[in-house]
Amino acid sequence: MTTNVTAYAAPAAKAPLERTTVPRRAVGEHDVLIEIKYAGICHSDIHQARDGWGEGIFPMVPGHEIAGIVTETGSAVTKHAVGDRVGVGCFVDSCRECQYCRQGLQQYCERGMTATYNGRDKAGDPTYGGYSSHIVVDEDYTLRIPEGISLDVAAPLLCAGITLYSPLAHWKAGPGKKVAVVGLGGLGHMGVKIAHAMGAEVTVLSQSLRKQEDGRRLGADHYYATSDPATFEELAGSFDLIVSTVSAPLDFDAYLSLLKTDGALVNVGAPEDQVKLNLFSLIGGRRTLAGSAIGGIPETQEMLDFCAEHGLGAEIELIRADQINEAYERVVDSDVRYRFVIDAATL
Template sequence: MKPTKSYAAYNATDVLKPYDFNRRELGAKDVLIDILFCGVCHSDIHVAHNDWGNSIYPVVPGHEIVGRVTAVGSDTQGFAAGDLVGVGCMVDSCRVCSACEQDLEQHCEKGMIMTYGSPDPHGNDAITQGGYSTQIVVDQDFVLKVSEDLDAKGVAPLLCAGITSYSPLKQWGVKSGDKVGVIGLGGLGHMGVKLAAAMGAEVIMITRSLEKGEDAKRLGASEVLVSQDEAQMAAHAGTFDFLLNTIPVEHDMTPYINLLKLGKTMAIVGASPTQLHTLPLAFGRKVVAGSLIGGIKETQEMLDFCAAHNIVSDIEMIDMQDINTAYERVMKSDVKYRFVIDMQSLKQQA
């Protein structure tokens, strides 16, 4: 077994605290990764606080992982000690269902094995434990290659926020010249702006806050549309080829539906309750769709795309010991645009 330091949630109400546990021994097709950086996702907070009602404790959050390979199993191919790699939201799936056969492991019919909080098929009824830790052992098929040309700490959020934004842009065929609206400027939204702009789209940031919108221009947006301004919304009605909705709180989607051209789509990636009047859908033959991260093949494609266009997340670095303060700030939307933990701070902790 491999002794591992981490920070974990022990229950739904206490702050995260140090937690020592054992990683499994290296299997024949496993990769052992020394974790350098781990992003902080709002999903981490939901699981720590049991907001979704299915948390098992203690749980080590973290699914935006970048690190160095330190050892590989005897049958592992494509990875070697010293490689810079990433691990995202899942670490296994059934491999044989129709979704897995289409490289859509996130939709595995038997349920993907998430990086933390899932029953661990390799570990005696234990649950998987995530990236707020010094090391991790992962099956080679769920390890991703990271370009040495990118800033590794800025890569970490690409493993969730990046692929969550990239996948719908690709799925609905965003291309050069399209008019794309990104609704909400947080961890997901800021990646949506960067990626859509790199694809050649005309990107419009749609926000309640003009101040946030101005920052979007630095990220690649050509214009800011204030959703509370009825005149602006009316002027843009029926002109968008695609909308990426990243709003993480309950809201009425109808005003955004009115922005779409005939037959076009708004993809929802923010996990929140929504309100929708269906008449605008019927009269405009419009589509509201959902999207969930991406499969391993598509996630590697996203990382390669980011390397080709020098795209990383805008981040604020923290020490592991500051994670509880970071959680408080995330819940107040007080970060531009993703916290990333420097895992060296945990390794040095006495």
């Protein structure tokens, strides 16, 4: 039997979010019921609630940075117990059978992962995300949050943390590697923290020097303003890896010129507009232009354990549920340092 739970939802594209109720399925034998404590606000929530990435499913309850406590388990659950601290990220299911699911790369499921919100489950019902009091999730898609991280700063790790950890790990950021992070926002600030903890030499490339003090505090060794043309002359051929977190189109030819031969520019930010590229920017230095999408379940758990080991959490501004619409406008204006997190007790 389904249960209605309190949530904040966008009733239509571009409409303000409002308090409502949404259905949650009954707890199945492999499910856990999670009382949500905190939910992060990701820029992708805004893109989807405003139809920026295509037509959405409404009413829409955003939120895929979820941290909470297990309050009920199904009869066959073995991975989690009542009282456990758990998290839920960007997806809640996948086909489980394709080559990528079998490798633990569920984010690249050949049949498409089931998004935590703005998606449809295998029964065809809409999924509703973390701006709500409770959620029911299969145990295999529920993460363990280590004791070393408080739940409020852990919530954004379920998207922002893994989105940066995955490419940094895949392209082997570490001692002896020069890594640049483009943009010091909700994603970028976690990239700086994680790359620094991995042992890389970290540079922030931001539009201005306004956040330079923050960048240094978070672990950046260097900080440059991309609005200054001299930056691209001074840093030409400098980096092994550049991770772009911005959701606006870049001058890719300019940024690719900052890579060493065999360097990679990896995009985790997703602009709504198309981008342009001169292929000679790649050919000249055997450079790579790539993308990366979150991480699979095993890697997301690895990231949470890594963050706990190194004392890493997101820099957050905790808000009430009735401040969500204001927070959306502030995210668009880049007026947050560095992640809004909703206190679910205020729903």
